[in-house]
Structures are given as structure tokens and as C-alpha cells.
Amino acid sequence: MTQETRPSILKCEDLGVSYGAVPAVGRLDFDIRKGEFVAILGPSGCGKSSMLNVISGLRAPTRGRVHVKDQELFTPASKPPRLGYVFQSHRLLPWRTVRQNLEIALAASEVPRRDWEARIDEILSILHIAQFKDAWPMRLSGGQRQRVSIARALLVDPAYILMDEPLSTLDEVTARSLRQELTGICQRTDATVVFVTHSIREAVYLADRILILTRGPAEIFEDYTVPLERPRDYDDARISEVEADIVRRVQAPWGLSVEKEKAVA
Amino acid sequence: MPEMTLKSPPLPRGLLARSVDLGTSRISAAAVALISILIIWHAGSIVFRPWIPTIPSTFVEMGYDLTSRAFWGDFALTMGRVLAAFAAASIAGAVIGVLIGLNEKAEAFFQPLLALALAVPDPVYIIFAILAVGTGELAGFIALTVAVAPFVTNIVRSNVHARDTDLDEMAQVYHLPRGVRLAAVLFPQLVPAFLTAMRFSFALSWKLVVVVEALGQPDGIGAAIFNSFRLLRMREVAATAIIFIIAMQLLERGVLGRVEKKFLRWRD
């Protein structure tokens, strides 16, 4: 099945956010389909967090419409979207064990109680952390905690999963191994992922599609389809080529200096 | 494995040596503190005779207190008053603290009342409690509770403010119901604050009970101390005060310390 024929999961039309007279998000139109891995790439301060607040259902936009599956959000009749969220930091409850952390999210989801145990076991083993089921989060390493956080997002039968720079606080070796596993995990669970990142290379490596934003107030500068088949290799020269291509494209709209471009390349 | 056995012994030995070192320096610090306090006391008892009792006579008096029924009767009465007021002030103060920490309107409303309540000197509370409900157990209970609760409220409120709002956002994103947010997300964060507040509330209660009993009750440790003072029996004042302070200190450390350990298991 090609992406075009799969159902739409998250669709934004003419989306705008402003605080008083100050615009944070200019105008966004995009459509994300079932099973897609879409990266969102923008310069710092372009309004990404405002956008995330809207598409996670936390805050109504000033203008425009958001659809999740068939339902329009922020209308009086609509329920908040069911989604998974992987934050920059793990945001686990440190006074609950891994299993209890997952259960508290499951309890608020529509997953029937009899399926919990099996699901938790399955997801934990996919993420290679089955042995930590009854551990306190503070006893785990940063990478392990982030794995639990990903497990929580996958567990709740989410319409889609938001990942807000989930690897940025990990050391490079840990980030690499998790990054490498991430695409496989998402394919196995047929998850739809919106992945926010600062790293162009990470976006190229992970995503099917990259929404490249302009400087704030954010608009879509380009809806870029990554021209690489899977599986990909993070150190592959072709990734570097695509990365360099994107850097060239965003140089003008992001106002990158020559030095910065060199640093990125 | 063999290299492990070669490598591991020096580490524990070093650690052990250091902790023993720390231990002896702590003990000698305690000894220096104790001896210097006794020297100051002794000097005081010579310079300000008879207003500061001598050390041996105070200890004899303490022994007498510890074996007297009247003392333990007063002690039990006072203990009951302290515990009742401590419980009431902790609960009321914590409830109001959580409420105003979470709700801006409630905070704006209670803020000036809190400032007023904190500015009232403790004897005023007991006197007004007596004016309102007469001399009796109730007046002391009200005065102690009203004097202590605002401190609890302040501690709890500032910790509600300082909570991890990242976790609130997580709870919202995952649609955790309100009850779960309070019970599983907010309250565990407040446990250390509750414990601090309880410690504070207990310490304040037993210190204030002396004032309350001296001014408004015919019996109890505070009244006993004040009576001895009126009869200028400084030996009795000192002995009763020292026993009471040490007993309360032990209780604070023992009971609250144990509670603390139990509730903060997840921290390490």
C-alpha cells in the first residue's frame, strides 16, 4: 500500500497561533497519513512548541482547523486526541516503577485491562527493557528511561506519536543505538510519528518526509520527501548528500551564515 | 574474577577508614559542644547565683521529676495537647496550602489572611481564644492550631508552586483523570514538603504549648514551669524544661525520621 492511499491521521488546515498581536505560527497546512514517519525541522524559535501544543490538543489555535482521523479538534463536541508523546526528558513518575508508570497511562486509555499485562510485556521486549519492568526509573540510565517513555507512547493505542527531540539529551552512543532501533520499532507497530528535531542528519536518517519550516512565525518552507530507500545507514555517504542538499536549501530562509553551514556539513 | 578479588579490598577499607574518621570527628565535635555548654552553664551558675541553678542540683531534680507521678501526669496532658494541635494544624494547613497552590483565586483570597495570621504574636492567640470560648481545653487547642497552621500552609503552598509542571503536561497529554493527577502525580511530589511541614508543625506546636499552658491552663508542662518560676524555684524550671525539650527532640527524630524513610524509598 502506498502512503497516498492510507487514511489521513493528522491534518492541519490554515493553522495559525498568535499570542495577543504577536504571531508564533504563521500558516501551516499539512496532512500526515497512517504509518508515516514525518520529521519537523525548523530553526530555533520558529514557533515549533506552539505548533506542538496545538497538535497535541493542549491549546486551541487562533486560526484554522486540526483534524485527527475523522474528527475535528477544538470544537465543543470533540474529545481531545488520543496520542503518545515522547518528551525531551523522560517525564516518568519517579515514585512509580516502570510497570506502574505504564499502567497509569493505560488506565486512562481505551485498552481493556485484560490486555495490559501482555501488551506491556510485548512492548518492553521490543524495546529491550523487559528486565526493568519492576525497577524504579531513577535506577535506570538516561537511554533506558527514554525507552520506557517510548514504550508508554506506543502502549496507549495512540492515533499518532509526537516525539519532541527525544534523543537530544542522550549521549551520542546511546542516541545512536536508540535512533537505529526507532524506525524498526515504528514499522513493527505501524505507528504514525511526528518527530521534531534540530538535527538535519537525524531527520534525513529517520523520516519518510520532512516538513521544513521557515523562521518564526512558522510556515512550511518545503514538504520534502526523503529520496532514500530503507534500511538506511546513519553513516552512509548518501545521507550526507541529502543532508548537504537540505542545508543548501534552508541557507537563505533560515539566514545561516557560511560558518554555520560549514559546521553542519 | 581473580583480578576482582585483588582489586576490591582496598576500596572498602579506604571507605571504612574515612567513615570511621568522620565518625570520630563527629563524636569529638559533640563532646566539645557538650563540655563547652556545661562549662558555660557552670560559670553562669556561679555568676548568677541563685538564678541559674547548679549542674548537680539540676540533675538531681531531673531524677526526681522522672520518678514523680505528677510530672508524668503533666507530661501526658501536654503531649495530648501537642498531638491534637499538631494533627489539626498539619491537616488544615496542608489542605489550604494545596488549595491555594493550585488555584489562583483562592491564593489571592487567602494571601492577606495568611499575612495577618503570621503577624499575630502567639500570646494574642491564646488570649483571644480564651475571650472567645473561655478557659478550657478548647481555647488552647484553637490557639495552637491557628498559630501553627499558617506556617504549614506556607510551606505546602510554595512546594505546590515549585512542582514539576512538565509532569502536569504529561498527565494532560495522556488524559490522566483528575483524581489520578492529584494522587499519583502531585501528592508524591509533595511528600517531602508534607514531611518538612509536619516536622515544622510539630516543633512549633511543642514550643508554643509552653506559652499556651503558662497563660491559659492550670496544668501541663508549661503551667508547671511557670508555677515553679513564680515560686522562684529555678532548679525545677531548668529540670522540667530540659527533660521536656529532650523528650520532644527524641520523638521528632525517632517517629518523623522513620516516616520519612518509609515514604521516600523511591528517591535513591
Next chain:
Amino acid sequence: MTPLQKQGWAGLALLLLIPAWVLAASNTTFIEHPMIVVRELPPFLANPETWSNIGITLARVAAGLALGVVAGFVAAFVMTRSRFLGEVLGYYVTAALRTPSAIAAILALAIFKGSETGYALVVAFITFPYMAVGLRDGLANADRDLDEMSQVYHLGLLAQIRHVWAPYVAPFIFAALRNAHALAWKVIVVAEIFGAAKTGFGAKFEHAWSYMLMTEVHLWLLVFMVIVLFAEYGLIRQAEKFVFRWR
């Protein structure tokens, strides 16, 4: 919420105190009706004796607090410089923290026979441990974070104190001072009542109470609270704002 709404809620709380007072007056024998108290207020305020008594209490608080702050500073400084002396002093601080103010007042009266030194010393004794603990934490923090920096930039001693150390420790000083100040007013009243003072707020309040002069009890309390709140919000918090205006 806008500041105006905030003030509205605060004002409402204060307004509700009046009916609460009326209610209390009508349901108890000894609590006076607010109107009676308000009527007596002008002559009470016009009486110079009122002010001389408040002035005496104020002087005791100021002297005791000053002593307590200095002692707290010294204790905190020693505690952060020497581990051993710090632990020894720690016991003194704990002992002072654990002494009920009524007992301190009784002992001071016995020793100093109601002289002014006695009152000031009680206030100092009760407030100094709070200053010591608060400042110790501040100094320890400053040491950890700032020593390296000032070494790197080769600042002179004075410049170090003025630009690096003072701004860093100032918040701790103010927090400790606020606690100590609030406590000082409470302690002085206990000390005046238990220390059988002839003058000062506590003495007058206790005198009015024992002679059942109810209106006077209320008047003293009102005036006292206004002064404490003015000292806290009108002086200390303003000074704090002034010092931290760069924030």
C-alpha cells in the same frame, strides 16, 4: 488573572473579616463590637503613651534583631570555614532552635531582672539560629559556585565581595532576615509578658487583659499588627525590591 482581579479577591477577604468580627462579637461575651473599637481608636492613637510603649518594643526588637543578625552571620561564617567548629556550633544552633521562647524569656528575666539587655538578648537568642542556618546555606552555595569563577577572573577581594559574593548571597540574607524579623516581633511579646515587663506592647496588652479592659486589648492588637505588617511589607520587602531591582 489580572492584578486588579487579584486585588479584588484580596480586598474581599479583608472585607469579610468585618462581618466575621461582628459575628464573633455577638456570639461571645468578651469580644468587642468593631464599632466600639473604632470609636476608641482616635483617642488611643492620640495618646503619646501608646506610641512610647510601641517605641520601646520597637527598640527592643531592633536591638535584639541586630544582635541576632550579627551572631547569625558570625556563626554561619565559622560553620562554612571550619568543618569541626561548624559541627560544634551546629549543636548550639540546634539547642537555640529547640528552646521555647517562653523558657528563654523566663531565664532572661531571672538573670537580667527585667533590664533592657535581657529583652534584647532573648530576641537575639531566638532569632540567631534562623539567621545562621539560612546564611550557612547561602554561603555554602556561593562557595561552591563562585570561588572558581572569581579565581579565573582574578578579581580583587573587594570586587569579589561587591560583584560576585554579595549578589549571590543577598537572596539568602533577605529570606533569613524575613523569617527572623517575623519571629522577633512574636518573641518580644512573649518575652514582655513572661518577663513581667512594665512597658512595651506585651506589658500593656497583658495589663489590659488582666484588668479586663477589653477595648484596650483590641486596640493594642490592632495597632501592633499594623506596625508589624508595615515593617514587613513597607520596609523589608521594599528594601528587597530595591536591592533586586536589576532582576
